[in-house]
Amino acid sequence: MRHIAGVTVDAFTVLAEPSRRxxxxxxxxxxxxxxxxxxxxxxxxxxxxxxxxxxxxxxLVTCRTAAQRRIYRVDVAPLRAVDDWLGPYRSMWTAHLDALERHLDSQE
Known part of the structure; x- marks a missing residue:
């Protein structure tokens, strides 16, 4: 299984599907x-x-049994790894948007 910065490629593939999100x-x-x-x-x-x-x-989710039902919940560990990987990109976009805002403000 391939990994990108500690995140399995499967996590990205799974998260790409809108219904799963x-x-x-x-x-x-x-x-x-x-x-x-x-x-x-x-x-x-x-x-x-x-x-x-x-x-x-x-x-990405775990399951427990309660009587005849299966109860699902999010497992945050893999999502934390995805968030950690996305962090530098978030910072980059914030910096670019801040620069754009300064540029637009200077044009007024």
């Missing part, structure tokens, strides 16, 4: 069962289950 956004707010995700996101149960399996295989 929606699931992660929901799980960021509260751990949820498949049924709760289906209701909240308006997706079919098979689609939610498929995306959760991919997210779990990539290590």
């Amino acid at each position: 929606r699931i992660l956004d929901r799980l960021r707010r509260a751990e949820s069962s498949v049924g709760e995700l289906v209701d909240a996101l308006g997706m079919s149960q098979p689609a939610v289950s498929k995306h959760l399996r991919v997210l779990r295989d990539a290590g």
